[in-house]
Amino acid sequence: xxxxxxxxxxxxxxxxxxxxxxxxxxxxxxxxxxxxxxxxxxxxxxxxxxxxxxxxxxxxxxxxxxxxxxxxxxxxxxxxxxxxxxxxxxxxxxxxxxxxxxxxxxxxxxxxxxxxxxxxxxxxxxxxxxxxxxxxxxxxxxxxxxxxxxxxxxxxxxxxxxxxxxxxxxxxxxxxxxxxxxxxxxxxxxxxxxxxxxxxxxxxxxxxxxxxxxxxxxxxxxxxxxxxxxxxxxxxxxxxxxxxxxxxxxxxxxxxxxxxxxxxxxxxxxxxxxxxxxxxxxxxxxxxxxxxxxxxxxxxxxxxx
Ligand code: SAH
Numbered sequence: 001x002x003x004x005x006x007x008x009x010x011x012x013x014x015x016x017x018x019x020x021x022x023x024x025x026x027x028x029x030x031x032x033x034x035x036x037x038x039x040x041x042x043x044x045x046x047x048x049x050x051x052x053x054x055x056x057x058x059x060x061x062x063x064x065x066x067x068x069x070x071x072x073x074x075x076x077x078x079x080x081x082x083x084x085x086x087x088x089x090x091x092x093x094x095x096x097x098x099x100x101x102x103x104x105x106x107x108x109x110x111x112x113x114x115x116x117x118x119x120x121x122x123x124x125x126x127x128x129x130x131x132x133x134x135x136x137x138x139x140x141x142x143x144x145x146x147x148x149x150x151x152x153x154x155x156x157x158x159x160x161x162x163x164x165x166x167x168x169x170x171x172x173x174x175x176x177x178x179x180x181x182x183x184x185x186x187x188x189x190x191x192x193x194x195x196x197x198x199x200x201x202x203x204x205x206x207x208x209x210x211x212x213x214x215x216x217x218x219x220x221x222x223x224x225x226x227x228x229x230x231x232x233x234x235x236x237x238x239x240x241x242x243x244x245x246x247x248x249x250x251x252x253x254x255x256x257x258x259x260x261x262x263x264x265x266x267x268x269x270x271x272x273x274x275x276x277x278x279x280x281x282x283x284x285x286x287x288x289x290x291x292x293x294x295x296x297x298x299x300x301x302x303x304x305x
Contacts, residue, residue: 015096018067022075022097029072055082055129057156059149061142061168062086064175065253067093073166081136083128085121089140089278091253118148122155129161140278142170146196146221170194172219175251175280179258180293188285189217197223197230197281212237217284223247224277228267234283235263244287249279254298260287 058077063069070078078084078097086095088108095104105124107116116124128135143149143165156163172194176183183192195211197220211218212234223230227247235241241264249257261269263283 015093018093019079019097022070022072022079026072026076026079030076053132054161055131055133055135056162056164057125057129057135057137058164058166059137059139059143059152060166061147061170062090062094062138062140063169064141064171064251065089065091065093066174066178067091067097069169069174069252070094070097071166071168074168077136077166078138080134082133083135084138085125085128085135086138087140090138094138118151122152125152125156126159126161129156130159139168140171141174142168145170145172145194171221171251171278171280172282175248176219176282178252178256178296179246179248179282180290180295181246181282182286182289182293183217183219183282185286185289188215188289190215192217192219194219194221196221197226206233208233208237212239214238215285217282217286220281220283222277223281224270224275224279227270227281230281231263231267231283239263239283243283244285245281245283246287246290247275247279247281249275249277251278251280252296256296256298258290258294258297260290 058081060074060077061071062074075097078094079099081098081102083103083105084095084098085105085107087106098104105128107121107124125135125137137143137152139147139149141147144167149165153163153165172183172192184190191213193211193213193216195206195218211220218234220230224247231245234243242262244260245263245266246258246260247266247270249255249259257273257275259266259269259273259275266281
């Protein structure tokens with residue numbers, strides 16, 4: 001804890017120190033809160049499940065990348081897990097908190113290439129829990145924000161598997177904080193909206209009017225592939241072409257890159273900088289504040305309009 005305590009987040013903490021720190025904090029928190037052991041606290045969806053030797057699933061938000069952004073509860077559950085089922089947004093640093101003996105199942109999904117179809121993931125969770133083990137389903141950010149957490153839980157409920165949900169810091173909050181972009185600000189944005197840039201083929205189109213409202217910050221997840229269309233759509237529906245916009249790649253990690261510009265200039269700048277997922281698009285006047293408020297800058301790109 002000594003030398004790392006002054007290090008920048010996500011930069012100086014060694015895995016061993018991090019695991020030790022997490023154990024220490026979890027132990028302190030348990031003392032303060034007088035928590036019973038985790039095993040007694042899963043939901044009561046299946047009261048007889050424990051008796052029947054059925055395990056349980058914790059749906060846990062892993063936050064946006066920096067392992068120090070995990071909740072204490074997430075850190076404890078990861079450390080206690082017998083099986084970890086995780087996807088590609090969960091960083092290696094977060095996984096170092098798991099016991100060496102834990103079974104790790106990677107079910108990662110990258111844009112366009114699904115390692116396991118969602119239905120198979122749901123069935124896998126059920127099978128693992130039915131084998132009597134304590135399963136942690138780890139998801140990047142928050143499991144209920146563009147994380148399909150609800151779909152997984154519906155199947156667990158149907159199968160009578162006990163579960164609990166641990167919220168995580170969603171990318172919008174984590175990434176904006178590390179990029180120095182306050183999502184709301186009394187002078188600039190009275191509301192904030194989170195939307196997906198992935199529109200299902202054949203599904204409904206984006207609600208452009210809602211996304212392009214003035215005095216609002218619009219945060220778009222999974223927007224890299226459609227960046228040009230998204231920026232053009234916002235302009236077409238009333239946002240000024242000079243509205244500040246940023247694309248933040250791998251936010252909160254050592255690989256964080258921030259590309260700033262305007263709705264008109266950002267698509268070209270992002271192409272020039274070869275920004276790849278995971279990246280978050282943030283649109284609104286608040287983005288301009290990052291000039292003064294950015295504090296975490298492992299390799300900030302100065303690509304400005
Ligand atoms: N449940 C997650 C979101 C999953 S959707 C959450 O609450 O954050 C995946 C999208 O999240 C990515 O395409 C990207 O837009 C965004 N994202 C997740 N982690 C990110 C990160 N570290 N930096 C930038 N964007 C991120």
